[in-house]
Amino acid sequence: MAESEIRDDHSWLTAFMSAAWDDGPAEYAAGIAHSINKCWDLVNDLYAAADALDADADESWTLPIYGGRPVPNSTDADLGDPPLMLLEPPAVSQAARFLADVPFEALWNVVGAGFGDLGWTEQELLGHHRDLQQFYGQAASAGHAVVKAVWA
Template sequence: MSIHLHFRAVVESEIEDDHTWLAAYMSEAWDRHAEEYAAGVTDSIAKSWSFVNDLYAAADVAGTGGEGPWTLPIYGGRPVAHTPGADLTDPPMMYMDPPEVSQAAEFLAGVSFDELWNAVGKRLGGGGPDDALLRQEHLEHHESLRGFYGRAALSGHAVIKAVWA
């Protein structure tokens, strides 16, 4: 089974704060994923997004585990509640407003991947024979998210996140 966390930058004034509407919008965006990825308005992570979040948690040097900028790239934003009477099989979704997107972009631009990896890479499964491949996979996710959030913040966009299974 394939499962993805899908990120889509959006002009805030062009969307409706309604789960059913957003599910249809994100479904159409998912159908155009390759085209939208090439345009720089979408990103996605297959299966391992919680490990990317764990990588970013290493930036929580105070050890609070609370809401800090490191929480924004993967799980940041507010859940979008299902519309009453909606199809409950629609994907879970989150909405990040433009200031949160800017905070996520600033975090990703300022954090050192190498320092994060050195802090938690072994805990994420690194240190074994596939260490170089795992590190490269996380680096690619980090660079892709940094570019995506940077472009979205520069454009003043919000970000919608959906989980597709």
């Protein structure tokens, strides 16, 4: 979403992300939302393999999954509130470039055997990778920020 439309307020962002979650199918179809259920750590580990491909690589591989500025919860709200992160437009563009440039096959060659031992297939992770490429590419093209919520 446009950075100017985002309130830097945990309660507001929690309500916003909850509404987005409830409207997930429509938001996914519009390309304005993406979710990774139960394997975000693995997708992050997949991208961390970029370090093995290029020793001089910066840590842009952290941006698609765990990147962004934490939005603090300044209230004594329910402990069920999700951790929230805000990835501002320059970092969204950096994440989009990383996702466009990193060769999935090369990443899979570095980590695939270990992922297979965990029960994840190349096609499952390739699907997440392609979805993230599209999502971040579209957000970067629009100059948008990305809000992330991690629900357990």
